Amino acid sequence: MERWDRVGRIAGYGAALALSPYLLIKVGWVVGSVAGVLPVGEGFTMAEWVVLNTVTVGMAAIGIALALALVRPWGMRIPGALVGFCAWVGSGFLVSVLPFAAVGGLLEEGGDDPALPVWEGVLIQFGFLGMGLGLAIAVPAYLRRRWPEAFAGRIGDGPRSALPWAAALGAAVGLVWLYWAAGGTAGIAHPAERIGAGYVLGAVGGFWAVAGAVAVWVVARTRPAGVPRWIPLVFGWVGSGSLFAWSGWKLPVTLYLALAGPAGVTPPENPAVAALLHLCAVVAGAGMLRTLVRSGSGSGSGSGSRKGKTAVHRGVGSLG
Template sequence: MRINETVVRAGAAWTAVAATGPYLTLKLLWLTGHPVGSDDPAGMDRLWLLNLLTFGMDAIAVALALAFVRPWGRRAPAGLVAFPMWVATGLLGTLLVALPLSLLSTLVLGPEHGTAPDDKGLGSWVFVVVYGGFAVQGLALITAFALYARRRWAGLLADRIGDLPRSPTLAVQRTLACVAALLAAGVAAARTYWSLGGTAGVPAAMAQERNRGVAVMDGVTAVMAVAAAAALLVVVFRVRPRRRLLGPLLVAWTAAGSLFGWGSWQLVAFGATTTRVTELRMAVPGLMPLVQAGQVVTAVLMLAVGAVALTERGARAGAPDVESPR
């Protein structure tokens, strides 16, 4: 059984590394002035900073995949592995949910008419390569991490909700969790409104470009906000203490990571892309950036609560953060 797990983990990790190849190659070409797949070279030049950022993000994914199969990965500080994987789980996990829903909506409702797939003049094959790679990368990387976590943090994954200590910081944890839940409710309300076709707070030009895929992403984000808040409240208020901790922990991990990853990405993208987007932000009320910032703040509060709770649990258990000798 242990040999099979090791083989699966290695296969998943190396599959994740291979899945980054086409994306990294495409970004490297764009960064070096070769706008392959684009009919707007000037637009690619303006996106140089974002292309560099996304190249770096995928390079970090490669490093994470290697950490899950190399000996140094088991000795790496927990935070050095957990934080980037938290973000990666949120970004890639959201795509793994949104992409099938977008495809299903196309099958049921038919293709959209009168909407360009992209405002940068990218060929349709680019989207197949990029998002197909993301789908494979997400499935493989998350699988490798799950098997890595099962070996490194086996004790935590076997705990029940009631096993978490009722420490002096519990009142603070509950307060922060309630604040995060209120912010998450606001994010969910705004994203639900936009997913149903509402355009208040959306720049006029961007509202004209909104399509079914964007609506699906808004809907998924709304669900993530509600799920993250509910799971965190279950943990901090010790709801059903005999229940396994793994379920709400996975939900909070993925959903809060989604809020942080996509909220941060959208804020950076809006602030570092073309002049056109900057002008749009200046010309309209700032509701959309506020919602994106609300996602990030919500996720950071959730991360703080989770980090404190799990650190206290580890301190009480007295177990070292290393793989079991068995």
């Protein structure tokens, strides 16, 4: 346990350090564009550019604070619901960013702004990779340290719950994304606008949606009984977070693009279809997490049952 904690603490500090350049770059973009010394991104007005990047500044600041909360003593005093929710959303965002950042250099496509200096692009990708990898290690270490009994046991220890409708909805959304990633055109209004980055993000998002849905189904139906409980919990946690976080971000953006129609920005998907999918994904992600929480509150057996229930209710269960 001590070795795992030590590695987790190093990973948390590394995540905060890796994302710091991204935060500074985004702050520079906002200040520079307002001052007139840096250009506004293509297809955006000044107000739109400042609002978009101010939001990402806030997200980066929250990410850095989260990474530090996972390793500093004051992080153990923060309400478990707040830390858990931020970790859930952050994991959901980064699980899709990591593969994209890893293969982004292999895709011969420019970003939103062709004037983006190479060094800025490298630092941004490094920040996402470092943050994602750091949280992947620091979050489990923090959870084990704060709620050691919550994820113990095996599938089948607790009672079977009702059929998880949220898992079925999440799987349906994921299958549509995988269909688009495989080249399907139903629901695609502008096929010529599709790029490699979109295929990668669609494939990753679809995979985690389906994997998370299957994991939640396994936990809820307590089959197969001998599987260690932490395995489907990890996939259910990440899959539900990916559905909720990315579609929670994409839904307002999709609605804005559909209603405002900014010049030079043409999403490939049909706006109505895309908005409906993102709405379903947000609902499914939240519902899948609730299923995990409710299933976890009834887990545990033998002398450790009461401890397990108490840990889940006070910790992860506070998210529900």
